Amino acid sequence: MSNGPYGQIACDCGAVSLLVCGAPLGLGLDAVDEPVTFWPLDAIQIGQGADELDVSPQAGGGDCWACRRCRERLLCAHEEAGVAVLTGQEGDASDHHAPAMTSSWQRSLEALGYRVRSVPGA
Ligand SMILES: [Zn+2]
Incomplete structure (x- = not known):
């Protein structure tokens, strides 16, 4: 159903x-x-530590996913936009122009306070 794991994100303590x-x-x-980096929310799966995952609503909208143990924030999930926002940018992600970002997604993200760049066709 997918292209296989693109990568793995772990918190500081590894839980x-x-x-x-x-x-x-x-x-x-x-x-x-x-x-x-913006990802489709349905592309994110919990590998391990579901019990340690703390999902809390953020003031600006969306849900923050963090580790209960080390408090590292892993991502911000915006259910209504269907987007997961990960902090940082992987080196090879910047070379990868995904075709999936549409202008409506871009508008939803900008309404949430993000600025989008590297949008194909923009
Ligand atoms: Zn942790």
Whole structure:
């Protein structure tokens, strides 16, 4: 059903790991100019540590997924937009132009305070 795991994200202490499959939607910046990578929410799977995963609503919208033990934030999930926002940008992700980002997704993300770049066809 997928192209297989694209990568794995683990928190500092290793209690929680997430698997990301397929390709990122695009790259951008969050409200405080930190680089982020946008992924389809359904591309994210919990690899291990579901019991340690703390999902809490954020003031700006979306749910923050963090580790209960080390408190590292792994991603921000925006259910209504269907997007997971991961902090940081993997080197090879910047070379990967995913075709899936649409202008409506981009508008939803911008409404959430993100700035989108590296959008194919933009
Ligand atoms: Zn941890």
